[in-house]
Amino acid sequence: MDVIVCVKHVPDAETRLRAASNGKWIDPDGVKFTVNNTYDEAAAEEALRLKEKCGAKSVRVVTVGPPRAEEALRYVLSMGADEATHIETPADALLDPLTVARLLAGVIKTLPHDIVMVGKQAADDEAGVVGSALGALLGLPSYAFVTELAPDAATKTLKMHRYVEGGEEHFQGPFPAVISLLKGAADPRTPTLPNILKARKKPLTKVSLADAQTRAQALPGAPASGAVRSFALPPPKTGAKMIEYQTPDEAAEKLVKLLREEAKVL
Amino acid sequence: MxxxxxxxxxxxxxxxxxxxxxxxxxxxxxxxxxxxxxxxxxxxxxxxxxxxxxxxxxxxxxxxxxxxxxxxxxxxxxxxxxxxxxxxxxxxxxxxxxxxxxxxxxxxxxxxxxxxxxxxxxxxxxxxxxxxxxxxxxxxxxxxxxxxxxxxxxxxxxxALKVEKTVVSRGDTPELTEAPIIISGGRGLKGPENFVLIENLAKVLGAGVGASRAVVDAGWRPASEQVGQTGKVVSPNLYVACGISGAIQHLVGMSSSRCIVAINKDPAAPIFKIANYGVVGDALTILPALTSTIAKSRGVPVP
CATH class of the missing domain: 3.40.50.620 (HUPs)
Structure with a gap:
């Protein structure tokens, strides 16, 4: 069984966001990028567990991103993935998630894949598009919001749990398939120093954007993509309006009045 | 349109x-x-x-x-x-x-x-x-x-997809991601037994109940109530954070709520920076007062 996990190099959750001068995205200057603490990291962990528990042959990590995104690949290699593929885009490219899915699909099609794993959504654009779009482009079933999975190699069936509004569904479906993981069964492992050193020597294949675009031409469907028109940060919060009070009842009355008359949410 | x-x-x-x-x-x-x-x-x-x-x-x-x-x-x-x-x-x-x-x-x-x-x-x-x-x-x-x-x-x-069973996690409270109002509790509630105060306020408002990662990790509340990066991302009209300090991983799950109320003992808690209204005080005493004020004004029994 071959497992592919797709990750995205994203700004760290604690990064202070500033708008870029073109007004279309964040200014990457001084931003720390990572895959740590994201849905993608959970997907990588789950991919590795598939390998360890179910005897998957190899785990390959794939990303679409600028040169710095190699760091994300090395990180997942140091978690234990075997090989990496980097579809390298220019540093300032702002790609629509459907375009990313097409680039990934064009390359994944040429690689052995029984299970393609992605995180529920990237931590930056939060689109959650790539997983099920990959399913369509590769002609495979896709399962999203998955919280647990166990493959049965003999019947090529996955037993899964997935989040649905109001609860959880236990279901099964065939693979090869694409899985978007909401959360994994275990906390992602932290790479050890020996593994970090080993990861430096693991094979990492670069695919140019032009090459990936050529490969994507063979995919079904007409390529179409959205484009960011503008990026906005909310006006800085000035801090809360603090309720002055003597007794809890007074605090409650003042708060309810504000919520009713000023905020109009009650 | x-x-x-x-x-x-x-x-x-x-x-x-x-x-x-x-x-x-x-x-x-x-x-x-x-x-x-x-x-x-x-x-x-x-x-x-x-x-x-x-x-x-x-x-x-x-x-x-x-x-x-x-x-x-x-x-x-x-x-x-x-x-x-x-x-x-x-x-x-x-x-x-x-x-x-x-x-x-x-x-x-x-x-x-x-x-x-x-x-x-x-x-x-x-x-x-x-x-x-x-x-x-x-x-x-x-x-x-x-x-x-x-x-x-x-x-x-x-x-070939077969659903074997559906496990319903919600009781009589609305689904968190769709709830127009969410009352959420954290460590400041001091123990799982005090979440009844959150549930009571939620009841009079018809609100959903949320929780911080800390209290879910501690086993006080089910994972289905967790709001934040590894839980649910919510955007209700009103989010009331009780005894939640406001770790970044919680904030990314709720900061797009239309109106945020923070109730916390620590005036320096980061939650006050993103809240619209703040009450510095013990959630254990403020919550019952809030519940009874709202219940009385709506003419419903105080739980």
Whole structure:
């Protein structure tokens, strides 16, 4: 069984966001990028567990991103993935998630894949598009919001749990398939120093954007993509309006009045 | 939107045993209902449903946009449909407007509500709508025509999905991602036994109950209530954070709420920086006062 996990190099959750001068995205200057603490990291962990528990042959990590995104690949290699593929885009490219899915699909099609794993959504654009779009482009079933999975190699069936509004569904479906993981069964492992050193020597294949675009031409469907028109940060919060009070009842009355008359949410 | 553009609103319903759903949708007054009601579509298979939806689109002269709720199902279905039919996609929209030259311009929150983008969708926009961001108006007295759509030939794996069971996690409180009001508790509640104070306030407001990661990790509350990066991302009209300090991983799950109230003993807690209203005090004494004030004003019994 071959497992592919797709990750995205994203700004760290604690990064202070500033708008870029073109007004279309964040200014990457001084931003720390990572895959740590994201849905993608959970997907990588789950991919590795598939390998360890179910005897998957190899785990390959794939990303679409600028040169710095190699760091994300090395990180997942140091978690234990075997090989990496980097579809390298220019540093300032702002790609629509459907375009990313097409680039990934064009390359994944040429690689052995029984299970393609992605995180529920990237931590930056939060689109959650790539997983099920990959399913369509590769002609495979896709399962999203998955919280647990166990493959049965003999019947090529996955037993899964997935989040649905109001609860959880236990279901099964065939693979090869694409899985978007909401959360994994275990906390992602932290790479050890020996593994970090080993990861430096693991094979990492670069695919140019032009090459990936050529490969994507063979995919079904007409390529179409959205484009960011503008990026906005909310006006800085000035801090809360603090309720002055003597007794809890007074605090409650003042708060309810504000919520009713000023905020109009009650 | 359709009213402004003079077009038709077509409701597409896909699944099995949809009789009651058809009736519910009728009340909102679409012009037509396309129905693919087939026992083979019992469990939600994104592969099957997207192909059925694509077939429904094929039958329309000039579809302008496909809209769905930004539920788990809606968010999974639309990217797949867009990839199938050569459309564009934007999930979790909070605003929509027509785009010059066709398509839509969509606003959506990103970075856990810490920023937003406007996205141009030129080709057939497939857009999921964030719960609470749009109001649904019933249109009584409408009687749309229901047209059956036969399901197209599907690849075998598309119909091989089998749902074994559904575990319902919610009791009588609304689903967190859809709740217009959420009362959320953290470590400041001091113990699982005190969450009854949160539940009581939620009850008088018809609100959902949320929790911080710390109290879920401590086993005080079920994981289904966790708000934050590894839990649910919510955007209610009112979010009341009780005894929650405001770690960044919690903030990314709720900071796009319309109005945030923070109740915390520590005046330096980061939650006050993003809250609209703050009460410095013990949630254990403020919560009961809040519950009884609201219950009395609504004429309902104080729990």
């Amino acid at each position: 359709s009213k402004a553009g003079g077009g038709e609103v077509v409701a597409g319903l896909v699944g099995a045993g949809l009789g009651a759903v058809v009736e519910a949708v009728k009340a909102y007054g679409p012009d037509r209902i396309l129905l693919a009601d087939d026992p083979r579509l019992r469990g939600f298979s994104a592969q099957a449903y997207s192909k059925v939806a694509a077939k429904m689109l094929e039958g329309l002269a000039d579809p302008k946009a496909v809209l769905a709720p930004a539920t788990a199902m809606g968010r999974e279905l639309l990217p797949r449909l867009a990839a199938e039919v050569g459309g564009t996609v934007a999930p979790d929209a909070t605003e929509l407007s027509p785009r010059e030259g066709g398509g839509l311009v969509v606003s959506r929150p990103i970075f856990g509500g810490r920023a937003s983008v406007q996205v141009d969708l030129p080709a057939l926009p497939c857009v999921s709508l964030r719960p609470n961001a749009f109001a649904a108006e019933p249109r009584p007295g409408s009687s749309p025509k229901v047209e059956n759509v036969a399901i197209p030939e599907l690849p075998a794996p598309a119909l």
